[in-house]
Amino acid sequence: MLFLTLAVEQIVNGLFLGAIYLLIALGLSLIFSLGGIVNLAHGAFYAIGAYLTIVVSPYLGFGGSLVVAPVLVGLLGLLAEKFLFRRFYRSDPILSLLLTFGLAMVAEQAIRMIFGAPPLPYSIPQALRGQIFLGDFVLSRYRLTILAAVVVAVAAVWFLLQRTTFGRIVRAGVQNPDMVAALGISLKPYMAAVVMLSVGLAALAGVMLAPISGVHPAMGAEVLTGAFVVVVIGGLGSFWGVVVAALIVGVVRGLMVLVYPGFAEAAIYALMAVILLVRPRGLFGERILRFE
Amino acid sequence: MTQDTHPTRRRLVQGGLAVGAALAMPAIGRAQGGATGAPIRIGHLTPRTGFLGPLGEYAVAAAQLATEEINAAGGINGRKVELLTEDSVNPQTASSKAERYIERDKVSAIVGEISSASALAIGQVATRGKTVFLNTGANSDALRGQDCKRFMFHVEGANSMYVKAVGRSLVEKGLVKGKRWYSLTADYAFGHDLLKVAKGFMQGQGGTFAADELVPTDATDFSAYLIKIRQAKPDVVISNLAGNQITNFLKQYAEYGLPFPVAGFGFDTALAWGAGAGNFAGTWPCLWHHKVDTPSAKAFVAAFTKKLGKPPENQAWGDYNAVRIVAQAMAETKSTEGPALVSYLEGGAKFDVLKPRQGYFRPRDHQLISEMYAITALPADQVKDKWDLFTSTPALPGPNEDMEVLAPTAEEAGCRMEG
Incomplete structure (x- = not known):
């Protein structure tokens, strides 16, 4: 019984972690699906989001940071797209890999030079502190609030991609960019918007984790691998694939900490390997001609 | 070049x-x-x-x-x-x-x-x-x-110096003899060694480990561990963590509001500063701090x-x-x-x-x-500025004690010099 309680508790808790992975992985998946760029700098945008929280919240509070930081990082993404990413959509993926790898290093080092290497303190806002007890369960009030916010953000992204003209063109661009071009639609502005949206989501995750995780220059690298695993498990081109994969990864990690903590991080990679063996395109991956 | x-x-x-x-x-x-x-x-x-x-x-x-x-x-x-x-x-x-x-x-x-x-x-x-x-x-x-x-x-x-320095404080607070510790340990050479030393200390002092868990150095989320700790109800939670792990652990420990006292055997003041007042908790060892x-x-x-x-x-x-x-x-x-x-x-x-x-x-x-110190976090309302988050013991060992009482003994760490 105790084990069952613990297991349920870990599952609920794992959902939060999964939700944070989701915000980062959604953007990674979008940028790769549409632009063919594996964005190794995605973690850097997440880190910048966390640092902007520290800069912005003395003036606008945590709530203000939730809005302002993603917008500012989105603008940064716009610059990155216009001056860097744009040149690499049609080239060998290895080039964009090198580009974004370098960009990640530059960003991390820039943070180190501006803010210093030691972690900066930042706490949960007073109103969101405390725990909620449900019988034997303990839930962090902060995490529950954030989980709700993630659900809203992800629902908004879903609506944007599935129910608007913008989303239809983006999805068509993922499937067949040449056909989209033949129809007289330029993907350029859409790509810029997708990059803005994607890095903005990563920054949102950074704001959300700043109160409960160390804010330090290398924090982006810490989340990036997990997010990539989510993208690979979920499969390219599928919105729900990424959602399901993120939640699975969060929950599996939580349960592994319960039964065999030494294997908790490795379990995620083992899971990825198994899923790739069974479904090489990931759980819900679509067949995208140019990636085959 | x-x-x-x-x-x-x-x-x-x-x-x-x-x-x-x-x-x-x-x-x-x-x-x-x-x-x-x-x-x-x-x-x-x-x-x-x-x-x-x-x-x-x-x-x-x-x-x-x-x-x-x-x-x-x-x-x-x-x-x-x-x-x-x-x-x-x-x-x-x-x-x-x-x-x-x-x-x-x-x-x-x-x-x-x-x-x-x-x-x-x-x-x-x-x-x-x-x-x-x-x-x-x-x-x-x-x-x-x-x-x-x-x-x-x-x-x-050495790890055993850190363990003995903070161990003294814990013994004085009655947190060792007959008590159950729950430890989280950084999963690499430093952590493994520290855990070994901590277990040796605990055994000598009549305490036990409720659990000892290895945490990967790149782990940033401790909530799953905190939930386990809460159910295990230990007398003390011990951190054998390192680097950024410590900041993450402290922030999330405060988030979950667990009631158990915290102590750590490896520590750096920068990580406490990174956690901030209110999040920094417990008793920790250090070789020196800026208030000496x-x-x-x-x-x-x-x-x-x-x-x-x-x-x-x-x-x-x-x-x-x-x-x-x-x-x-x-x-x-x-x-x-x-x-x-x-x-x-x-x-x-x-x-x-x-x-x-x-x-x-x-x-x-x-x-x-050389001497060491055990520092204890101040409650948030007693913190005056962002650097002075703790109180410290006087130098350990005390002025009349042998300087080497904290250092590893020949049995704990025997050395045959190479080269």
Whole structure:
């Protein structure tokens, strides 16, 4: 019984972690699906989001940071797209890999030079502190609030991609960019918007984790691998694939900490390997001609 | 040409501590121009990225400060000191960079490191190259025991010193005998060694472990562990974590509001500062902190704060002292040769290490014997500024005790010097 309680508790808790992975992985998946760029700098945008929280919240509070930081990082993404990413959509993926790898290093080092290497303190806002007890369960009030916010953000992204003209063109661009071009639609502005949206989501995750995780220059690298695993498990081109994969990864990690903590991080990679063996395109991956 | 001898460009390329580097440059510029002899090179090597990176910044700044002070006072036997700095990254990189320091840059000493695994790698290279290496941040007892090296000296304390120092506080608070501990341990050389030492201590004192869990060094979320801890209801939660892990752990421990007292066996003040008032909790050991009240400590704190705009923490203490110890050894022996320096350091020389009593290296295992402190977090409402988050015990061992009571015994860490 105790084990069952613990297991349920870990599952609920794992959902939060999964939700944070989701915000980062959604953007990674979008940028790769549409632009063919594996964005190794995605973690850097997440880190910048966390640092902007520290800069912005003395003036606008945590709530203000939730809005302002993603917008500012989105603008940064716009610059990155216009001056860097744009040149690499049609080239060998290895080039964009090198580009974004370098960009990640530059960003991390820039943070180190501006803010210093030691972690900066930042706490949960007073109103969101405390725990909620449900019988034997303990839930962090902060995490529950954030989980709700993630659900809203992800629902908004879903609506944007599935129910608007913008989303239809983006999805068509993922499937067949040449056909989209033949129809007289330029993907350029859409790509810029997708990059803005994607890095903005990563920054949102950074704001959300700043109160409960160390804010330090290398924090982006810490989340990036997990997010990539989510993208690979979920499969390219599928919105729900990424959602399901993120939640699975969060929950599996939580349960592994319960039964065999030494294997908790490795379990995620083992899971990825198994899923790739069974479904090489990931759980819900679509067949995208140019990636085959 | 990843590392030419023109420090300005190399440092800019390396990035990292921009302020510290910028301030250090004039001193090094002079060192190359106006000195009578060729400058004495000291190679500094420590992690500046990754989960130990936050501490590396303090290490580099402090080593540079010590170098500037030495050069301002006329250098060593009329020769200026030139400090080279590198990011050690991981054991493989640390090893090859140490080799490059010795073979190509002809350094007279290597100073630095925080990771126990990397320190071992550097120690091996240094001993092969007959160049002294002062370890300033790696704690594992094994480095002083089975892995000890003729040319490796430890300014940093051994794990068993940390455990015994904070263990005393815990015994006084009645948190040891008959109590159940739940420990979280960093899953690499340092953590494994620390856990072993902690278990030995607990066994000797009549306590038990409710559980001991290994946490990967890249883990950032502790909530799953905290839920387990809450159900296990231990008497004390013990952190054998390292680097950024400690900040994450402290913030999330506060988030979940667990009622159990916290103590840690490995610690750096920067990580408490990174967690902030209200999140920092528990009792922790350190070799030194910025509130130690001796004249030389105050001078160091003032100089460091003036240069960096923030007080030094314990890692800064290690690298600052290590550079000064090397300089003293070279000045006294009038030599930069490894074997001569080893004889001097082994010979019982005393060093002002910014604490009430002077320190010295124990010949048996090359451990710097000096005092320690146990610090306890202040409640958030008693914190006056963001640096003064804790109260401290007086220096341990006390003024009438033998200096070596905290150091590893021959049984805990037996050493047969190689090389």
